Structures are given as structure tokens and as C-alpha cells.
Amino acid sequence: MDSGFELKKTDQRCHTARSGVLTTPHGQIETPVFMPVGTSASVKGVLPDRLDQIGAQIMLSNTFHLYLRPGHERIAGFGGLHDYMSWDKPILTDSGGFQVFSLSRMNKISDDGVEFQSPLDGSTHFFTPEKTADIQAALGSDIAMVFDECAPPQSDRPYIRESIDRTYEWAKRFHRYHSHRDQMVFGIVQGGVYPDLRKESAAQITSIPFDGYAVGGLSVGEPFEISMEVLAETTPELPEEKPRYLMGVGTPEMLFGGVERGIDMFDCVLPTRSARHATLYTGSGKLRLKAARHKDSKEPVEEVCDCYTCRHFSRGYLHHLYKRGELSALILGSIHNLRFLMRLMENIRESIAENRFTAFKEEFFSNYQ
Amino acid sequence: MDSGFELKKTDQRCHTARSGVLTTPHGQIETPVFMPVGTSASVKGVLPDRLDQIGAQIMLSNTFHLYLRPGHERIAGFGGLHDYMSWDKPILTDSGGFQVFSLSRMNKISDDGVEFQSPLDGSTHFFTPEKTADIQAALGSDIAMVFDECAPPQSDRPYIRESIDRTYEWAKRFHRYHSHRDQMVFGIVQGGVYPDLRKESAAQITSIPFDGYAVGGLSVGEPFEISMEVLAETTPELPEEKPRYLMGVGTPEMLFGGVERGIDMFDCVLPTRSARHATLYTGSGKLRLKAARHKDSKEPVEEVCDCYTCRHFSRGYLHHLYKRGELSALILGSIHNLRFLMRLMENIRESIAENRFTAFKEEFFSNYQ
Numbered sequence: 182m183d184s185g186f187e188l189k190k191t192d193q194r195c196h197t198a199r200s201g202v203l204t205t206p207h208g209q210i211e212t213p214v215f216m217p218v219g220t221s222a223s224v225k226g227v228l229p230d231r232l233d234q235i236g237a238q239i240m241l242s243n244t245f246h247l248y249l250r251p252g253h254e255r256i257a258g259f260g261g262l263h264d265y266m267s268w269d270k271p272i273l274t275d276s277g278g279f280q281v282f283s284l285s286r287m288n289k290i291s292d293d294g295v296e297f298q299s300p301l302d303g304s305t306h307f308f309t310p311e312k313t314a315d316i317q318a319a320l321g322s323d324i325a326m327v328f329d330e331c332a333p334p335q336s337d338r339p340y341i342r343e344s345i346d347r348t349y350e351w352a353k354r355f356h357r358y359h360s361h362r363d364q365m366v367f368g369i370v371q372g373g374v375y376p377d378l379r380k381e382s383a384a385q386i387t388s389i390p391f392d393g394y395a396v397g398g399l400s401v402g403e404p405f406e407i408s409m410e411v412l413a414e415t416t417p418e419l420p421e422e423k424p425r426y427l428m429g430v431g432t433p434e435m436l437f438g439g440v441e442r443g444i445d446m447f448d449c450v451l452p453t454r455s456a457r458h459a460t461l462y463t464g465s466g467k468l469r470l471k472a473a474r475h476k477d478s479k480e481p482v483e484e485v486c487d488c489y490t491c492r493h494f495s496r497g498y499l500h501h502l503y504k505r506g507e508l509s510a511l512i513l514g515s516i517h518n519l520r521f522l523m524r525l526m527e528n529i530r531e532s533i534a535e536n537r538f539t540a541f542k543e544e545f546f547s548n549y550q
Numbered sequence: 551m552d553s554g555f556e557l558k559k560t561d562q563r564c565h566t567a568r569s570g571v572l573t574t575p576h577g578q579i580e581t582p583v584f585m586p587v588g589t590s591a592s593v594k595g596v597l598p599d600r601l602d603q604i605g606a607q608i609m610l611s612n613t614f615h616l617y618l619r620p621g622h623e624r625i626a627g628f629g630g631l632h633d634y635m636s637w638d639k640p641i642l643t644d645s646g647g648f649q650v651f652s653l654s655r656m657n658k659i660s661d662d663g664v665e666f667q668s669p670l671d672g673s674t675h676f677f678t679p680e681k682t683a684d685i686q687a688a689l690g691s692d693i694a695m696v697f698d699e700c701a702p703p704q705s706d707r708p709y710i711r712e713s714i715d716r717t718y719e720w721a722k723r724f725h726r727y728h729s730h731r732d733q734m735v736f737g738i739v740q741g742g743v744y745p746d747l748r749k750e751s752a753a754q755i756t757s758i759p760f761d762g763y764a765v766g767g768l769s770v771g772e773p774f775e776i777s778m779e780v781l782a783e784t785t786p787e788l789p790e791e792k793p794r795y796l797m798g799v800g801t802p803e804m805l806f807g808g809v810e811r812g813i814d815m816f817d818c819v820l821p822t823r824s825a826r827h828a829t830l831y832t833g834s835g836k837l838r839l840k841a842a843r844h845k846d847s848k849e850p851v852e853e854v855c856d857c858y859t860c861r862h863f864s865r866g867y868l869h870h871l872y873k874r875g876e877l878s879a880l881i882l883g884s885i886h887n888l889r890f891l892m893r894l895m896e897n898i899r900e901s902i903a904e905n906r907f908t909a910f911k912e913e914f915f916s917n918y919q
Contacts, residue, residue, distance in 0.1 A: 222870065226877040251870040258846060259866060267862040477627060493636040497628060501591065501620040508595040511877060
């Protein structure tokens, strides 16, 4: 079973929406797919067996966090991330680029790499493309992401211009250096909200034969319409036969909008984070479980949902657990929110198979607020 | 299947250690049994399906907490506690006595009942035997506990004397008032650390034909040896053909010590609370998972344990999760600690069946520190 992507189907009415199968060293993934995030080698509150029941096909974990704690070499000593966290399905690791630029105090960006301070203890670290390739090889993820510069959303055009060139140089170095045979590598297109710079970055990055291509630095503060416009200008520049990954997004709007513009993969921390804040997803919008009106509700969160939470518990019970600060509320909420997105992606895949993606999207948003 | 207790076996060498079957409206329980505690209608971090996998036969829930939030009438509106929390095995509810005396500001104890203030909002409430019978009937537990006065451990003898008489009057009233046919009721023996008062209380309480008898107010601060001495003086006063429950204890020392003195049932919040504080149980003693020495340990918490945690994860991984404050650590730790006690009770039952309880106890403590 060689690693690679097979484009299976495009919707006959919405020609950009597509489905496929991504084959990785740890198994196959049906796309479009949503990837739950286990930042520190654990999806918060949802153990691997539950994640499997929920229908998760692949998990994302964060290179930046794992590098700092417990350390990639330590994880390698445990036989890699799969063994360490007891997850035998595919894993994608990001490159740490986004976190270096968003979570840590940066000391210096140079063409060589980035010097930054650990948000945990203030210690100084230096990331280069080669370094993050080594870290991800040690983690043993199925898919590694190249180290990119994720410029702040408020950056001016000259800065973005400079940064896509640096991202291109880093991508070339990453690709040249990467030698882990059992690991796929995806390049990342940057370019802020400038369609022409996105196109230029796409041309640069796709000139390198990566196993897939990601769109980074979108939906980082700009209006939804802008994200979608930029995305619509970017995906046509990516090769059809390779998987396309829109990084860090997971709202229904972004998932439908992404698939509509040819995206195959998504990830987001929001489903579990929202669940920890008592906000649960439903087909008619978000449900805030702490609201007093749920106290006596015998309804499940969603009648149509097949998750453990919806099959066994009422909104009234969840309201009680959330109000009491019970640990079980966080678990039950996380299970539901993840399953909600898994079901949504299953339905999206089915709609593409039946050439009714656009109709399904319209139907979905006619209920969703 | 009528509710009741069947004494199956006494150990032929340690004649006081015994095993039996307790039949309740929601099924049978093999004794001696340890009951996990779900204070607010949820065992913290361990969902019902997991609790079932762990081998829990019965869950304890707290009348005092449920009365305050979400309210027993609300729970009755959901069809009772079993439906509310989706647990179809037996449930025992305590009477609220212990919590009224330990968790709330008491305003007044009279022969009629106790006036207290809610620790949640300072509101004033009044518990009487009749009131807690009504609450527990509304909750629909399989086993209700009579409302007793749990005198503070530092009480002097004259006060304890007075309090056992009040407990007796309350027990008579509870028994007279209780009319919920599908609910068993257990009386509670008090008497502090005074063997003669314990005997007197036992004579009083056992004069009422309850379905079982509990020993309350032990192991509340006095030395272990004193608890055991008092217990040894008390259990012979309880009828052999009824189940005996030692309230609120769950350390291996207390479990072995209790079974050795004729106890059939135990409960304790410690296994899940300890797990939330990174302290896990093993046959050789407590393991503090945050200690740096576990960082690289590939060992499971316990080689012999069959729980989900021990089957899938290393001490090193758990160390990482605990250090990072990951929700999954609390879940994995709670699963293990509960399973540890379930296995311990399984082994105790087996040892009684094979007339080697004392040998098993000695073997256990030769490893345990």
C-alpha cells in the first residue's frame, strides 16, 4: 500500500468539490476529512478508543508543543508518537511554524530560521527547516508539514512579499533535507490576503514535488468573505492530483466553503475547546448548555446524532453537569462536537458521491444559524 | 427477583470474612463490594459505559448534593436518577446526614431535624428523616440510607450519647414513614469511638427491621487501630443475614480490615480524587505520577492490571499528561484507580470462596507499602 492520494470523484454540479482517498503509512483516509487536534499528544478529554468510535480517521498533533514537552527525542524513545499516545491510525504533525509566530516571544527571524523563547520557561530555541524536519521524523507522524513563516495578519504587503520568498527557500531546504521514507510531506502556501501573492507562493511551493499542499495563514482574523475569495484564487493553482489542506479551520461555514473551493483536509481545536466552554454544535446552530432554559429539557443535544452523548443523555443532565463543573460534562461535550463534525464530513462526502454537494450545503444552512 | 441479601459463604479460616449476593431492584451485587461515588450524579471523569467495563456493580450518589442541585424533584421529572445519569445498575443514595454535618453551616439541630445553610448560596434548608426519605424516593435509588446524626469526631461522650438516641428516634421515624416499595432501606449505627455506645446504637438500630445496616462515623480522623477495634466490637451486634456497610472508606487497609470484621459494602471518593491529583494505586503502593523519575518509563502503571489505562499507556505518557494538565490524565488515572479497587474486591471475594482470605491479605500487604 504505497502512500499517496487518489482523487475519486468530483461533484458533477459543483466541479470544484471533490472526494478521494489518502493512503498513509498508518492507513487510508477518506476525504474531505476533518482532523481532531491532540496538541500535546492527547485530544483533550477524548481517549483513543472513543476517538475511534467517533469515526476519527486521522489526528493532528503539534510539533511546537511536543518539542518543548515532553520532547521529540523522548517520544522517539517510546517508539514514536503513535506508540506514545496509543493511536494506530494516521497522524499529521504541523511544522511548529504557526506556533512559533503566534505563541512564543520571537527574538529574531533570519533566512536561516527563527529564534524564539519557550512560553513555558523562557528558554531560547532555534527552529530551522532542517530542525523541524528532524523533530517530525522523530515523532514519526504519517504526514509532516514544512516549516513556513506565518506572517501576522496585520503585516503589510512588502513584508508578506518577503515572507513568501523565505517560506519558499525554507520549503526547498525542508524537501532537500527530509529523508524519512515512511513520512509524507506537505508544502504550505502563504501570501496573506493578497491573491497575487498567494498565486506566486502557490507557484513556488508547487514547484517542489511535495505529497500534498496546504493553505496556511487564512482565517486568522480577516472577514470570512476575504478568506473565501483568497482561497478561491489559490486552490486552482494547486495540482489536482495532490491532497489540499486548509490549516486551522473547522466551522461549518469554513468546512463547506473549503470543500466548495477544492479543499480535502481540515483541522481545528474549536470543537473540543467549545465543548469545554459548554457550547455544543447542532444542525440548527450552537447550543449554550449553561443556559437555564435547558434545565428540564429531556431532549438530547441532537435527535439525529448517533454519538454516545446524544444516545444516552439529555440536555437537562448536561446542563446540570456543566453548571456543577463536572469533568464528565467536558468529556460528553467533546465527544458530541467531534462526532458532529465527523458526521458533517461523512454527509459532505456522500453528497459529493451523489453530485448534490451544493444542494446539501443549501439545506444545511437553511437550518443552521 | 425479590430484593434481599443472601449470605453465600464465610471463610473457613477467618470466620468473620464473608461473601454474598445482594439483590436490588436494578440487579444483583456480589459482596464484598466497593461502590464508586458519583456525588453529583456523575463519577467524575468516568462515563457509565466505562464504569461498566471497569466492573462497577453499584454506584453511590449523594442526596445532599442532588437535593441542592439539580433538585430531587427535577431528577424525578427525568424518571429518576437511573434515567437521569444513564446508569441502569443499582444505585445507593446516602441520607445527606454526613454532608449536613460536615459540608454546610448548621443553624440548629433539634429532635425534629436539622436546619442548615446551603454551601452554594447560603439559603436555609431543613432536613428531617421524612424529608430525606422523600428526597431519596424521588431519586429512585435502589438503596436509601436513613437520616442520622453524624456527630463530629471531637464530640465528648455525653454528646455522642445524646446523638445516638436522636439517631434512633430518626431511624424509627424514617422506617415508619418510608413507603417506597421498590427501595431498600439501610439503618446506620453511630456511637463515635466508644464501643459500649456503638453496641447500644447497634441494639437500637437493629431493633428496626431494615434491609441492611451501616456503620457510620468511623475513620473520620481517629487512628486506624481505633477504627478497627470499634468496628470489631460493632459488627457482631449486627444480624448475620443482613448486609453490612462501612460508610466512606476505601483504602486497602480499610477494605481488608472491614472484610476481616464482617463488612460487605464500602464506598469512598478517594480513588477518583487521588487520580485527579496524579496519585495512582498499585499493588506495591501509591505511585505519584508527576515525579520526574517516570518521564521515560515505558512500564504501565501496573503490569497485572487489565484496565484501559494499563493496557494502552506507559507511566511516561501519563507523567507527561499530568504535567501538562491534560484532561485525559484525570480520566485515565480515575479509570485505573477504580479498576484497581474492583480487582482488589474480586480477589477478596475469590479468596473467601477458597478459604484463604487471611493468606491473601498477608500476601497483599507483604508487597504494599
